Amino acid sequence: MATNITHHAGITRKERNDLRKQQGLTIWLTGLSASGKSTIAVELERQLLARGLHAYRLDGDNVRFGLNKDLGFSDADRNENIRRIAEVAKLFADSSSIAITSFISPFRADRDTARKLHEVPTPNDTTGLPFVEVFVDVDLKVAEARDPKGLYKKAREGVIKEFTGISSPYEAPEKPEVHIKNNDDLPIADAVKQIIDYLDGKQLLKA
Amino acid sequence: MATNITHHAGITRKERNDLRKQQGLTIWLTGLSASGKSTIAVELERQLLARGLHAYRLDGDNVRFGLNKDLGFSDADRNENIRRIAEVAKLFADSSSIAITSFISPFRADRDTARKLHEVPTPNDTTGLPFVEVFVDVDLKVAEARDPKGLYKKAREGVIKEFTGISSPYEAPEKPEVHIKNNDDLPIADAVKQIIDYLDGKQLLKA
Numbered sequence: 492m493a494t495n496i497t498h499h500a501g502i503t504r505k506e507r508n509d510l511r512k513q514q515g516l517t518i519w520l521t522g523l524s525a526s527g528k529s530t531i532a533v534e535l536e537r538q539l540l541a542r543g544l545h546a547y548r549l550d551g552d553n554v555r556f557g558l559n560k561d562l563g564f565s566d567a568d569r570n571e572n573i574r575r576i577a578e579v580a581k582l583f584a585d586s587s588s589i590a591i592t593s594f595i596s597p598f599r600a601d602r603d604t605a606r607k608l609h610e611v612p613t614p615n616d617t618t619g620l621p622f623v624e625v626f627v628d629v630d631l632k633v634a635e636a637r638d639p640k641g642l643y644k645k646a647r648e649g650v651i652k653e654f655t656g657i658s659s660p661y662e663a664p665e666k667p668e669v670h671i672k673n674n675d676d677l678p679i680a681d682a683v684k685q686i687i688d689y690l691d692g693k694q695l696l697k698a
Numbered sequence: 699m700a701t702n703i704t705h706h707a708g709i710t711r712k713e714r715n716d717l718r719k720q721q722g723l724t725i726w727l728t729g730l731s732a733s734g735k736s737t738i739a740v741e742l743e744r745q746l747l748a749r750g751l752h753a754y755r756l757d758g759d760n761v762r763f764g765l766n767k768d769l770g771f772s773d774a775d776r777n778e779n780i781r782r783i784a785e786v787a788k789l790f791a792d793s794s795s796i797a798i799t800s801f802i803s804p805f806r807a808d809r810d811t812a813r814k815l816h817e818v819p820t821p822n823d824t825t826g827l828p829f830v831e832v833f834v835d836v837d838l839k840v841a842e843a844r845d846p847k848g849l850y851k852k853a854r855e856g857v858i859k860e861f862t863g864i865s866s867p868y869e870a871p872e873k874p875e876v877h878i879k880n881n882d883d884l885p886i887a888d889a890v891k892q893i894i895d896y897l898d899g900k901q902l903l904k905a
Contacts, residue, residue, distance in 0.1 A: 501743070549789070554789075558782060575765060581764065583789075583790075
């Protein structure tokens, strides 16, 4: 396969980062439905943009109804969903942008696949791209009590099948780069600060 | 499908464009193998980056071996290849970036699909995103004479099947936004200028 593809010297990652004054990376949020992932992702994106950085959120709204609209919720389709999201996030990271993904991504194996894909060098560099896993951690009972869209209720009633936490497992990350305990009413700003502090500490927010 | 996805108010396209001082769009190059697409795409990306704009090339190197590595060269897979590329380009455009795609994309129906996908509003705006089709036009005999990788030769020998121009049709665009006649030794700079002039004329290179 892919024998009829030719190579053309493009812009190296270093050239691009220098021009953009930014390096690329992927911030991978994972957690139960109603854990607060999307709220955190939106505010994180806002703060990164305010710092003059290029950042973009990949979430159900712009991925599930577009790129992955051919995929359902079977195990195979969920795997493929995560694989494609990881590949797209990596393209954004490769473009010197910060990709923020906001998906339950309940399976450790899928998240590990996403991480490993980022370790594969891109055509414009000999290295992969940073992958920052952020565990947005709430107890199931807290998420279920929030239930802003009544999804847990529907899952309990069996209206929604294979709902993470109810009828399908959530495998918590073992060594996430950032672990946000979001059970109590943690202010959004504090949650986002945990991520930003990590990124700053690792010098990831500068070229 | 996709019933268990919730909405979270994000950054609007206008907010993002204002912050980034840039609007997003997709520049879709199409043409025969050895027409000069990739060379033009690389130089175009370089000039856009030099102007302080965020731009990123999607091509065989970073898409075929990543996101679309599960796809072969059957008709169905070629269609799906183009569909995914179009969706990813649109995500870049939605992020206030300039996506430059560089694929033969020989079928009018596929390119029309790509264009139509861009007309669908994104979650952060009520409109779609600009789609600029660039026809890199060479006569088959010119492309075949160039044949930098010996692909036309292999296609003539039957080693490569369904090779565009030899054993599979190339359907020329009827109304491309930019039409580059690349038969003679057109300097790369002139080819790129045609595209930049079009974008400037349409005010597409400013927020």
